[in-house]
Amino acid sequence: MRKIAICTGGGDAPGLNAVIRAVVLAVLKRGWECCGIRDGFNGMLMPEKYPQGGLINLSRDSVRGITHLGGTILGTTNRGNPLHFPVLGSDGTVREVDRSDELIAALRSQGIDSLISVGGDGSLSIANVLAKKGLTVIGVPKTIDNDLDQTVATFGFDTALSFATECLDRLHSTAESHHRIMVVEVMGRYAGWIALNSGVSGAADAILIPEIPYDLNSVVMKIKEREAQGRSYAIVVVAEGAVAKGGVHSVIEKEIGRAERLGGVGEKVAKELQSLTGKETRLVVLGHLLRGGTPTTFDRLIALRFGAAAVRALEEGQSGVMVALDPPTVRYVPLEEATRRMKTVPLHCDTILTGRDLGICFGD
Numbered sequence: 001m002r003k004i005a006i007c008t009g010g011g012d013a014p015g016l017n018a019v020i021r022a023v024v025l026a027v028l029k030r031g032w033e034c035c036g037i038r039d040g041f042n043g044m045l046m047p048e049k050y051p052q053g054g055l056i057n058l059s060r061d062s063v064r065g066i067t068h069l070g071g072t073i074l075g076t077t078n079r080g081n082p083l084h085f086p087v088l089g090s091d092g093t094v095r096e097v098d099r100s101d102e103l104i105a106a107l108r109s110q111g112i113d114s115l116i117s118v119g120g121d122g123s124l125s126i127a128n129v130l131a132k133k134g135l136t137v138i139g140v141p142k143t144i145d146n147d148l149d150q151t152v153a154t155f156g157f158d159t160a161l162s163f164a165t166e167c168l169d170r171l172h173s174t175a176e177s178h179h180r181i182m183v184v185e186v187m188g189r190y191a192g193w194i195a196l197n198s199g200v201s202g203a204a205d206a207i208l209i210p211e212i213p214y215d216l217n218s219v220v221m222k223i224k225e226r227e228a229q230g231r232s233y234a235i236v237v238v239a240e241g242a243v244a245k246g247g248v249h250s251v252i253e254k255e256i257g258r259a260e261r262l263g264g265v266g267e268k269v270a271k272e273l274q275s276l277t278g279k280e281t282r283l284v285v286l287g288h289l290l291r292g293g294t295p296t297t298f299d300r301l302i303a304l305r306f307g308a309a310a311v312r313a314l315e316e317g318q319s320g321v322m323v324a325l326d327p328p329t330v331r332y333v334p335l336e337e338a339t340r341r342m343k344t345v346p347l348h349c350d351t352i353l354t355g356r357d358l359g360i361c362f363g364d
């Protein structure tokens with residue numbers, strides 16, 4: 001009898017519950033046992049915080065009717081990296097401790113022989129280390145930012161993108177009626193996929209992404225050009241990780257043991273555009289709205305396929321690999337390779353070329 005644990009780590013993404021359901025059903029179908037770790041690895045590393053247990057048994061009933069639900073029934077966190085676990089010292093200072101050996105020992109003491117870790121670059125890098133230390137681990141790629149390499153797509157991205165595009169569609173009429181500039185900030189730390197794809201699909205006038213440092217004078221030129229053509233409004237999409245030429249990321253918080261929190265670039269861009277153009281400007285920050293809601297059919301399906309493929313990988317005796325979409329199939333890529341680099345927007349990709357052909361300004 002094998003016992004498989006599943007955990008979800010990092011920012012949530014629509015489709016996580018579909019992965020969990022597929023994993024549980026595929027595991028039970030093989031006559032094995034399945035359990036879920038609460039809040040990333042916190043359920044194992046801080047069991048005292050979970051009166052009902054940091055590890056929960058997952059049955060058919062636990063995953064009934066969850067495929068279409070956003071979020072994750074297991075909970076998640078972007079704190080509590082077992083390799084850099086924050087510990088409060090007696091002097092009040094926080095230091096980082098490597099608790100990965102303790103985590104592996106705790107899993108083994110529960111009779112768990114394999115782990116399916118669903119997450120983004122952070123969680124998959126942790127999975128890679130755990131696999132190197134001898135734990136049987138399969139990674140499942142998740143992120144709304146679409147910045148994971150070696151997979152054609154991650155689940156969550158399509159849902160976020162569809163919502164962002166719908167928001168842009170809705171903003172056109174109010175922007176036009178009020179003759180305003182609408183600046184729309186979307187998530188995307190180091191990769192501008194959401195901004196680029198929603199901006200092109202939603203007919204934005206300018207798109208600012210982390211891959212192309214911007215100069216607002218070129219956006220102002222675009223807005224003036226539109227005015228000369230009788231169009232008195234503009235839609236500007238800004239990825240949260242966009243940077244001005246020669247500038248730095250807008251960081252709102254830095255904390256030990258977690259990635260820095262970005263934010264504020266939309267506000268900066270809106271203020272500067274208003275003063276440079278004299279036009280009334282409003283800011284809409286889509287932020288975490290992009291992470292909620294029902295996964296699109298595309299996201300649900302790849303999430304279910306990833307979950308089932310992860311269990312097949314375990315059956316085949318694999319470890320240290322990530323399931324990756326490679327249509328028409330799902331393949332297995334070494335975690336080492338999958339986490340080596342980030343998938344950013346290639347500067348000459350055809351979506352950027354399409355945007356330029358449509359007259360969209362990229363701030364360069």
Ligand code: F6P
Pocket residue numbers: 011012078143144145187188189240261262
């Ligand atoms: O999931 C990735 C992401 O959406 C980034 O684009 C964003 O910077 C981050 O999560 C924000 O996460 P949180 O507010 O949960 O720390």
